[in-house]
Amino acid sequence: MASDLVRFSVAIPGALLAEFDAYAARRGTLANRSEALRDLIREKLVEEDLRTPEEEVVGSITMVYDHHTPDLTRKLDEIQHAHTREIVSAMHVHLDHHNCLEIIAVRGKGEDIYRLADCLLGVKGVAHGQLTCTATGSAMSNGAGHAHGHDHEHAHDHAHDHEHAHEHSAG
Ligand code: NI
Numbered sequence: 001m002a003s004d005l006v007r008f009s010v011a012i013p014g015a016l017l018a019e020f021d022a023y024a025a026r027r028g029t030l031a032n033r034s035e036a037l038r039d040l041i042r043e044k045l046v047e048e049d050l051r052t053p054e055e056e057v058v059g060s061i062t063m064v065y066d067h068h069t070p071d072l073t074r075k076l077d078e079i080q081h082a083h084t085r086e087i088v089s090a091m092h093v094h095l096d097h098h099n100c101l102e103i104i105a106v107r108g109k110g111e112d113i114y115r116l117a118d119c120l121l122g123v124k125g126v127a128h129g130q131l132t133c134t135a136t137g138s139a140m141s142n143g144a145g146h147a148h149g150h151d152h153e154h155a156h157d158h159a160h161d162h163e164h165a166h167e168h169s170a171g
Contacts, residue, residue, distance in 0.1 A: 069125035
């Protein structure tokens, strides 16, 4: 694998890098920033594997942003108005002078929900955001939530195994 390594440079705010180093230290990978970054990328890609474009999913999109960011609120509103079919409900909390927390409940076909989340979280100025999908609508309406629970668990096991395998190779 070592021969596959590619070097690239990344521009990152100093404060963010300091936080990343603190995170890496907690994970025991501070000695190797590249290793810590590779871990994060792999985690993200595993998350992507769990996407189920064909299934009906329910979940929530959580995001934090500074509402003073020019044009940001308008863009987020516009996206949400274009997805009234997928958005069940939204809660907006004015956290402090700058920051807003928005929690949006969503339901719909996987690919539509993922596209909506990518769209919202991709808007420049959204500082932190996450899509959490908790169950499929079809599984719930069939009363087969239990079966889905197993799928979900398995997915987590997979991510967990991956992490362990990786830690071994790093050590
Ligand atoms: Ni607000």
